[in-house]
Amino acid sequence: MAPPPVYNQRSPSPSQPSGKGEVSDLKMQLRQLAGSRAPGTDDAKRDLFKKVISYMTIGIDVSSVFSEMVMCSATSDIVLKKMCYLYVGNYAKHNPDLSLLTINFLQRDCKDEDPMIRGLALRSLCSLRVANLVEYLVGPLGSGLKDSNNYVRMVAAMGVLKLYHISASTCVDADFPTTLKHLMLDDPDAQVVANCLSALQEIWSLEASKSEEASREREGLLSKPVVYYLLNRIKEFNEWAQCIVLELVAKYVPSDSNDIFDIMNLLEDRLQHANGAVVLATIKVFLHLTLSMTDVHQQVYERIKAPLLTLMSSGSPEQSYAVLSHLHLLVMRAPYIFSSDYKNFYCQYNEPFYVKKLKLEMLTAVANESNTYEIVTELCEYAANVDIPIARESIRAVGKIALQQYDVNAIVDRLLQFLEMEKDYVTAETLVLVKDLLRKYPQWSHDCIAVVGNISSKNVQEPKAKAALIWMLGEYAQDMQDAPYILESLIENWDEEHSAEVRLHLLSAVMKCFLRRPPETQKALGDALASGLADFHQDVHDRALLYYRLLQYDVSVAERVVNPPKQAVSVFADTQSSEIKDRIFDEFNSLSVVYQKPSYMFTDKEHRGPFAFSEELGSLSIGVESADNIVTAQRVEANDKDLLLGTSEKEESRGPGNNGSAYNAPAYDGSPALTAAPQTQLDLVSLDHTPAASVSSTSLAIDDLLGLGLPVASTPAPPPPPALELNPKAVLDPNSFQQKWRQLPISISQEISISPQGITALTTPQALIRHMQGQSIHCMASGGQAPNFKFFFFAQKAKESSNYLVECIINTSASKAQLKIKADDQSTSEAFSSLFQSALSKFGLP
Incomplete structure (x- = not known):
């Protein structure tokens, strides 16, 4: 009779142990196979080793089988050796006691007949990173540097660097840096030479601060014989090694112009390399060598243009972005060189946003009198793009081009056409640009205001765009018939406006409008000042208080402060200083170019700016x-x-209890006062002042005229708070x-x-x-x-x-x-x- 079925029970997965018993079984099976010589033993060991490695990978402690794994490593099977070394390296560095068990068999393997096993054992020995075992590394490393097999020498060269990081004094005392230098200059294998160079650069750069001798050795790497030796063998190196050599050559100081031309001739074919890193490293060498030779430097730009454009158009989007970032840096230094190639920077439909955005910046940078029309035409096509971020960026690009050109007739017409597209985001971006255009080209105010005046403020919701519209309402209040009434409607919704920037612009605009059209703006100004003085934002409160006091003191002074004679803005401030741009150029072919900031700004916490400090x-x-x-x-x-x-949180606004909204108007002894009847509609700009009037009457006149109803200056001040x-x-x-x-x-x-x-x-x-x-x-x-x-x-x-x-x-x-x-x-x-x-x-x- 068959046994009854058992439900709700699952057998443990063969890939995961069900408990300590599984590890114990592995340990027993490994011990049985440790000394076995039977056929198929290595295959059985492989299966067990795979289980141990898989358990170790998912975080199960299998350190109890350490001794069995070491015993099973006595084999010539390289696959078993690799898995054993992986296991040993994982547990030995966390458990120095276990690491002592590995020394004997690793040292024995370092003398194996198979060079692959010798190299793997030496690499594992140097990777233990246990300070107490440093004395056991010196002998195998010395033998490895003299080994007849190039793989072992290659591993030994990097092992010296690992030893240096464990114990610098032991590495230097054993004279390994000198051995590496001789090996670098004499070894026939290119990869061994590259490893020696990489290790020496790091060791001597760290040792340079400790001794003058190490500093001289580091400078010795930049000597002419060493540089030319490496350049003559550069075709033998792989891409990684070529980049290391080229980085070294970029720091070399040539003795004369012939030296420069010799190096450039040696590296000419590297500009055609299929690897982008090699091409960029070569370009860095060319640019740095010719910095002092203006004519040759310009020729270098012409020479490197084609390789860079080729790299940009071929490869992944990530590579295109990296190359574009370097192109952008070069275009900013020499835009005329790339102005004829502007079509290479047109956006493709299938490119990601970050590539398109950088291409738009490139089009802005290369625009000049000869290509502006074609570039702006292309950008206007992007403004109708379904991709809203790209449409915004394209409109900004058109505005930037307009701000850097002299003939902007067609560009202004294009921008004004954007306002007729009746798309919120297009209107918002265009309003911001029109404001900047009017600051630089006041002569276009009539055409711009005629179009802007037809835009309803209710359709503009973005803070920057609304602030730009309000600025134009105040600046050109005399040309916009409905300006006072639009401002008045905005002030009525003061409490619903969450942006402090908009409220600040609203205060300034209504003040300007009042000085030009006082009868129509009197009530709006009173409401704006009252709302501003009670505002929870300190800047808004302070500006309202300033305007109130200016009106108390002298209206003509207020006009000179609020609406002085203006000159056209010639140049808008650049966000980056020339020093930072030069620093980025010095770090060509690095992340500094991609991030568009020097390396110390994103690597060295101690040198970050006050707003980018460590988190x-x-x-x-x-x-x-x-x-x-x-x-x-x-x-x-x-x-x-x-x-x-x-x-790094957003700054929180100060509460009404702390912003001083109950400040009284100041008492200015002997200050001139305004004499104006509140019931008459007078132009306050032309009012006479009578010194005999008192401050109190001045305050009352202004308060009544503007409908503020604020306490006068004669109100006794509250007692000062205790210290x-x-x-x-x-x-x-x-x-x-x-x-x-x-x-x-x-x-x-x-x-x-x-x-x-x-x-x-x-x-x-x-x-x-x-x-x-x-x-x-x-x-x-x-x-x-x-x-x-x-x-x-x-x-x-x-x-x-x-x-x-x-x-x-x-x-x-x-x-x-x-x-x-x-x-x-x-x-x-x-x-x-x-x-x-x-x-x-x-x-x-x-």
């Missing part, structure tokens, strides 16, 4: 200070890096600081200036930390070096547990400090900010 608190030194000294504590663990994530006192012995642990920084909103965010004495005194972060501690402000974390320093300070209110947290980023080159303050008690943030700035201003003073 990891682990790079700062953390400490809790007592009242007497500063104790630098351990670095924060990796999971504590969340602290600085709060520093803020800090606890000199405040203590706060890093975890609490991190939690508070993440939870509290930003109370104050501002930029302040640092005195020259303070900049001079800021040689290290500790100097400022000690000074601020004397002011009862303690440092939680600090980091960086000149020109950028970053600090996290904290302070506590005396007799209370209320905390103040500060992020302070100081740029010594700009003499500026960026402050972000968070507080448990928001109402005292202003007082603490004043106290902190006062303490900072005293730094460096005697």
